[in-house]
Amino acid sequence: MTSSLVSPPTNVSKTDIYLANLLTQSKQQKPVFNAEFIDELRQIASLEVSSQNFPSKKDEEWRFLDLLPLLEYDFKLASAVELTKQDIVPFILPEMAKSCLVFVNGIFSPVLSDVSALPQGVYVGNLTNLPLPQSKQIVKYLNKTTNLVAQGGSDVFSALNTAGISDVATVWVNADVEIEQPIQVLFVATQSPLTPLEKGGMLIQPRCLVVAQRGAKLTLVEYYGATAQGCSDTAPNQAYLTNSVTEIYLEDNAEVNHTRIQRESGKGFQIGQTAIAQARSSRYTCNEVNLGARLSRHNLTVNQVGEQTYTALNGLTMLANRQESDTHSVVSLTKPHGVVNQLHKCIVDDYSHSVFNGKVFVPKAAQLTNAVQLNRNLVLSSKARVDTKPELGITADNVKCAHGATVSQLQPDELFYLRSRGLSEDQARNLLLDAFAGEILQRIPVPSLQERLGQCVACRTF
């Protein structure tokens, strides 16, 4: 009997060469913070990337999303570009004008950032300015959630980000500090004059770390946008890949309300990892909104590390033209008395394609879990496509778990009812779409953002 455990080293595929090139670009980003542990993280991650293949549709985790469109571009590490306050006005939320951290092409912009409204006990800034107590502790946190993620199969794009880890948008709330003031972390992509337009593109690798210490409470808006005229969903001239990693730690009894807005440009690609670790009695809410990008993938991974956690995952994806967007969420429970509430909604129009895969793992140790997961999809065109795969993995025997998915069109009878009251077909359609999207949007705790996104929903449906 002959069997080879090692695949032959010949026949290196085109996609693996492509991945190796991305790794080379990633590593060109020099660390802003000289520390041995960072070098170590980078080296380990680099090896991790080298040992893996570029994901293909043959991989279970990538079955529904084809990354081949990425291969059309030769992405080079993005260079720093100076923007003015005027350029980023569309992304600044009035509630957070003085609690906003700005990164342009993944690089910290001290000029555009303003955190003057934040109280004592909170650090919001980049890695180089990290105060001493935090810099002593950061090693305990940075890249630790992605190790947790790695238990469920390591993610090559997160490793790619870590291999080039440089600066980190850091939000650190000390123990028992509760801040009312919401905090915005803004990642703007903007065209770099140095990158060739033809087949060229920028590689942007934002990194964010949120630490809510014991009993801390905060509201965070993580916003991905691109500078362009008008709606950021209209294509500017340049392709780019945002490969982001955000880690969020909730220590005992901490509370984080996290809103993640993805409004990359129509020529942008985004692959993002949000990894959360929840300690005992912590409460985490994610409001995820995906409107932009030609192709986007969000891996949302929640790891419960203590008892009695509360996790709410709200998602809205709205696509048109040939956009594709994929949300893969994993909630991994390990302790008793966890509560999970997930509602993910998608609206697909034209030739667009949405994917939802939501896993909830409830092992034996996680008795008395109460988990509800629902994915609802609204299909507006006969050419649009929805793939949905809610998954529950339950081995505990005393739990309450439910999951489901629906795919539907606008109901003709509902449209007729509204039209019979004098609403035009467009008005009736928009009212129904607003209602569908509104269920998620109204959970966003920032009024100005709620309003803007509401307008955006309307503007795309007219």
Place this chain on the structure above:
Amino acid sequence: MSEVILSVRNLTANVDGQQILKGVNLEVKAGEIHAIMGRNGSGKSTFSKVLTGHPDYEVTGGEVIYKGENLLEKEPHERSLAGVFLAFQYPLEIPGVSNLEFLRVAYNARRKYQGLEEIDTFDFEDLIEEKLSVVSMNPSFLERSLNEGFSGGEKKRNEILQMALLEPTLGILDEIDSGLDIDALKIVSHGVNTIANSDNAFILITHYQRLLDYIQPHFVHVMYDGKIVKSGGKELALELETTGYDFLDEQQLVEVGV
């Protein structure tokens, strides 16, 4: 002589390729209330859906003139804007659409059509408070999703509230009395009587003479197999209540026999 609001001549219509209306004739003038009675499946509801332009119903012949214009050429929302209102037999529940917002959008669509300025949220709230009293509705209903979780009676009252707000020229009430207890029936009827005046007209579709005790019709028509086969005053409803519709079968047999 008062103005003719609706004139229906030889109207025929299909649903799923099956002919349901087989030549309806009806004339409604301003200030009149007409009741259409008849068995299930005789075409009463189809008639109301055809008049309001439901896309599932295909008109195959005849004409409908509304205030001198061809109604059948108009889109459903244009018919509404022109003053035709259908109170649904089964009002739809639309989760996520707030009742107040829906009423405001509908009201402003009408204002815009009339060349009037749209009114803002605050002014609208004042206006709607006043209309609520017509159907004795609790303002808390405005904050809820459109008809979601409303009881049968609440849904019907909400239909009348919409009618009170939009002030139609022709109101068509499709079995507004079905599923109502006597108190709700009184409230709904009071609403209709408040709205009715010498400039508008109503068509009530009903199975029961009971409704006609509260809303007095000028004319009662009997629909049978897609046609109006008998018309009379309100005494016809009382007659139907005692004799039922069986006489129609006999009459039909006689006609066929001849």
